[in-house]
Amino acid sequence: MDQFSKFTKLYPMKNQKLETIMDTLQLEYFSEYGVPSEILTDNGGQFITNRWREFAADIGCSVRKTSPYNPQSNPVERVMRELGRIIRVYAHERQTRWDKIVDRAERTINATAHRSTKFRPVELHPGVEEPLKIDPRLRPIEEDENSDDEAELERKIEEAAQTLQKRAQQRKKQTDKHGEADTYQPGDKIWIKLHRRSDANRRLTRKIHLVYDGPYVVRAEVRKNAYLVEDGEGTTLGTFNSRQIKPHREAKLKPIAEINMLRAKQEIKRIARMDIEKFVKDVKDVQKSSETNKSKNKEDIILTDESDNDEEKISDAEKSETETKRNPLDSSKEGGGQRLRRKKLLVSEKGMRHISRLMRLISGKQPLDNVVGLVENQQMKILFDHRGEFNVVTEAAIRQIESKVGRLERLRNSASIPAYLKKEKKIKVRAVKLNIIIANRELNIEAMILNKEEEICVLFGRHACKEMGRKLSKLPKGNDELTRWDIHLTEQDRKKMLKQREKKMKQKTKL
Structure with a gap:
């Protein structure tokens, strides 16, 4: 323009x-x-x-x-x-x-x-x-057509x-009418208006941010109501309008006493480190004494940590270190008040949400359709999760199966294990191959092992549900198919056939 x-x-x-x-x-x-x-x-x-x-x-x-x-x-x-x-x-x-x-x-x-x-x-x-x-006929007539x-x-x-x-x-x-803008001379101290935004990730809100920052120094007047500003070290901050500036005012009252903040910070730091070492030592002693008297109500490990031939367990030193980082220091101690950083959980937040949902489904807090079928020739309850993607089997069910058929092979890179659980470094998630029969329909799946001691069941994901549904919808093969007879069947013949069928069923049960 x-x-x-x-x-x-x-x-x-x-x-x-x-x-x-x-x-x-x-x-x-x-x-x-x-x-x-x-x-x-x-x-x-x-x-x-x-x-x-x-x-x-x-x-x-x-x-x-x-x-x-x-x-x-x-x-x-x-x-x-x-x-x-x-x-x-x-x-x-x-x-x-x-x-x-x-x-x-x-x-x-x-x-x-x-x-x-x-x-x-x-x-x-x-x-x-x-x-x-515009149409020339609509234009006004010029008074002087020969004008320059x-x-x-x-x-x-x-x-x-x-x-x-x-x-x-x-x-x-x-x-x-709203007041004339203030004028500033080179060397004047000023404060600059900030335009910060809210940030949900950093938990910052614009409403309680500082409005002005300073003091800074005016270097020169670029044009009217615009000034070039620098900090105390001479670094140029930019050009600001007088609407974004307010003059600096010295405090009229001086503090009565001065506090040496640097010295206080060093003392607090030293005392906090000593408290940490003492706290870690106390926790280690408690851990050693509690190993001999383990409680039966100990929390279940959510995910299995089972390898092919042995189980890897967290060492006592790692347990004590985890406890020290999860328990804050007592703020009532002299020079204390600081809290230790919490150590990251064994499972990520996304993984914990997924596992918690599976635990609710298996425990029955969220009702699901279920049937009784054969899992590796062992009668077991089978749940149908039409929303989830992955198949799950409880560790109690694995122990029951292995007591009859022997040890099952553990799979590491199974499609039934979520990708975010495969990336976990502090736990090992495994899966097994299972042969399942429901109403004479056979289905082979891979299921992730979930440590749920009191439940013996298998959970089908939506893909397994669809596959089993297609198999159940097909007509069974063999003598169970319906056929039409050309010969008329009388009532006496029908009763005879029923009696013969009952005899055959009794003979089968005796065998």
Whole structure:
């Protein structure tokens, strides 16, 4: 946008990259209207790079940026607000076609008299084609047809300049009603307004952030109401508008006593380390004494840690270290008050959610469809989980099967073990292959072993449920198929056949 005439050009672009912006300026704007003497931009990431400054130097124009968080100093913001209003009205239903409206909006803006100049932008630009053509018969009759076009243009430019000055004075008068901006001299101490955002990951909220930060020092006045600011070491922080600055005021009351915080921090650190060593030693002694008298109500290990031929167990030193990191220090001790960091759990949070759900299903807290079938020729309850993906077998069921058929092979890289449980380094999750028969339908699956002592069952995931459902839906083969008889069956013959069937069933039971 031309700052004097308010002549506006709009170019839709696919992205906001600096290369795209430079190509659009060279191929579209500069080739048609020439290179301007100065370009004003905001503080976008594209315009604060050395590549942008080098581009401006190559084409022979200067660049200038507005002060941060001060959109009032950028006249393009008013055009963008009007453009957004137009696009919302005409493209709210088909939002992907907003670029089709930009050309019409540009011609309308350039053909409308601006309030700051009282002229249409095209009237102050000679050689620009009329954006909205009017039938010549509707044009007003010129009083002097032989008037000089150049003189007329100069007259319009002078009138527009006078109107711009009047509008600027009116805006200043309106702004001064809220109080004039403070002026600062080089060397003055100031505070800068912060614009921090809330961050849920770091548990920070914008409402209780500090509003101002400082004190800093004014290095120089860049232009009116804009100052170059540096810190106490001379490092430049940037240019800030006077709206984002407030003067520094020294405290009138000085503290009565000073506290040596450095010394206090060292003492607390030393005392906390001594308490940690003592606490670790006490816990180790408790662990050694408790090993001889283990309680029967000890918590179950959620996942099996069973290898092919032996079981790996956590050493006493690791247990004591885990307990020390899970139990905080007593804050009532002198110089204490610090807490030890908790050691990470054996299973990740996502894995614990998955395991907790399986435990609820197996324990019956969430009811599921179930049948009784043969698992490795052992009669056992089978649950159907149509929501879950993985098959599960309890360790109690594995012990019952292995007592009859021998040890089952443990699988490490089974598809029935979730990927996030395979990555766990402090536990070992295993699976087994099982042969399951339900209503004379046979199915081979792989199931993850879950340590649930009191339950003997197998849990089908949704894939196994679908596979077994397809097999159960098929008609059984053999003598159970229905056939139509050509001979009529009398009631006496039917009773005889029933008696014969009962005799055969009794003979089978005796055998």
